[in-house]
Amino acid sequence: MNPEILITQKLREAVSNLYNIIPDDKILQTQATRKEFEGDITAVTFPLLKISKKSPEETGTEIGNYIIAHCQEIEMFNVVKGFLNLSFSGRFWTETLFEIHKSKNWGVAAPSGKTIMVEYSSPNTNKPLHLGHIRNNLLGWSVARLLEANGHKVIKVNLVNDRGIHICKSMLAWQKTSGGETPQSSGIKGDHLVGKYYVEFNRLYKQQVDELLLSGMSQEEAEKEASSIKEAQQMLLKWEKGDSEVVSLWKKMNSWVYEGFDHTYKALGVNFDKTYYESETYLLGKELVKEGLGKGVFKKKDDGSVWCDLTDDGLDEKLLLRSDGTSVYMTQDLGTAHQRYNEYSLDEHIYVVGNEQNYHFQVLKLILKKLGFQWADSIYHLSYGMVELPEGKMKSREGTVVDADDLIQCMIQTAMETSLELGKLDNMSESDKDELFEMLGLGALKYFILKVDPKKTMLFDPKESIDFNGNTGPFIQYTHARIKSIIRKSSDLEKGIDKDKVSLNLKEVQLIKLLNLFPERIAEGGREHSPAIIANYVFELAREFNQYYHEVSIIRESDVSLRSFRLLLIEAIARVLASAMDILGIKLPERM
Secondary structure, three states: OOHHHHHHHHHHHHHHHHHOOOOOHHHOEEEEOOOOOOOOEEEEOHHHHHHHOOOHHHHHHHHHHHHHHHOOOEEEEEEEOOEEEEEEOHHHHHHHHHHHHHOOOOOOOOOOOOEEEEEOOOOEOOOOOEHHHHHHHHHHHHHHHHHHHOOOEEEEEEEEEOOOHHHHHHHHHHHHHOOOOOHHHHOOOHHHHHHHHHHHHHHHHHHHHHHHHHOOOOHHHHHHHOHHHHHHHHHHHHHHOOOHHHHHHHHHHHHHHHHHHHHHHHHHOOOOOEEEEHHHHHHHHHHHHHHHHHHOOOEEOOOOOEEEEOHHHOOOEEEEEOOOOOEOHHHHHHHHHHHHHHHOOOOEEEEEEEHHHHHHHHHHHHHHHHOOOHHHHHEEEEEEOOEEEOOEOOOHHHOOOOEHHHHHHHHHHHHHHHHHHHOOOOOOOHHHHHHHHHHHHHHHHHHHHHOOOOOOOEEOOHHHHOOOOOOOHHHHHHHHHHHHHHHHHHHHHOOOOOOOOOOOOHHHHHHHHHHHHHHHHHHHHHHHOOHHHHHHHHHHHHHHHHHHHHHOOOOOOOOHHHHHHHHHHHHHHHHHHHHHHHHOOOOOOOOO
């Protein structure tokens, strides 16, 4: 049983019997005992003084004596200035460990009946995935796993931004400068090849703008009149009208990108239950805009553009259709949201999108509500901070991004070099070594990113992430391998455990407490949509085990019952480490 729930029940019973009043649950306050005091759970007596009519110390002592007499799980208490610190018996913690060990899915909640959709990745088909996308994908996938652990049915979806002016830029540059280059002819991965031409377009465009500036045009005029941007705009219009040549080129280049994305997703270990494409959903958004015009929710300006006036709501006017009839991101997001709520009975729809889009999602929810869709309140924007490097921010159009594929290979290479320096791999086959290096490299990358609160901007340092000491993935992976090694060596030593003869030390109690907290951390992580809560929990558990390992003997313990108990304890630790890291998408090796 959850210790705080048990104490709350006994606290209610004590107050009812001692003072003849059934207390309101609001005044039954409990918390984990602070480390500087002796005890496991602390009950706060101050809210009870109106009932007891006594001092905090007297009230705490009376309640403590009652609980000791009526709760065999509590063996002692102390009162410090109105705080009643209660200590559970060693037998209680031993039984708790047995309950954890018996549970097949410790920490995982029962089915909730809720259905939650999580959208993540959402790449553009004009460039390969980069470090920012890695945080998005890892965060989205892990949040989905965390929500599943909370008992929810989760639908993982991707929305591919496969149309728009940015896509046309890559297409136009390829058309003008590639000489027919393909992934097959060049040996370049498809998404990288298309990204190369996105950068090339912006080089040509900047060159044309500079020439127009020299001719006397203003910056604004030059950016509008450059021939390349006009051609890209015309290409977009042709695409929307179904021009066969433009559509054929669009399909060809997008197919190159999809093949490249699939390779990267597989390397990252992320997947989706369904993929939506903006090219299919933007028309749905246009229909909603048409309906909104009919209801008077939107207005058409003289140039033919359609807007939603949000000034009365403290926001700005929002463009929904350009004067030439082409749509914007908001248009397709309206259509996609409407489609999804028609397809599924969603209790929550989570968009994993960077914090630069905070305003966008504020507007999306508001417009949907103006259109009469009350389910808009169940939309949640998981707004996360950007990933920065020691050198500064990344810029796609300038080609100064950290490519996802390159980074993954860099992490695996660094893991290999670090592991070889440490040695201890002499008995492993080459294939086993390669598997281990990949496990360590990806584990380092994923853990380093997911341990940071999603809301925070983070600085990514590959060298720091691969360290085998400290708050890193490899440290936790090594801890798991160490436990598995002990268990392998000790399997023939396990005997029955005499619960009455097992005397727990403080570190063993602390470890069982941590194991017992796992369900609470899963629930908290689900509420906060934060895998960081799980990451930092699992680090604390690994750190506590390593301290324990250096302080006590496990294999060489002469007391058979105590040795078997310690083996049971570390086996439970290994299982919880594996379960927690699985939520983060990180594999744990059996040997290192």
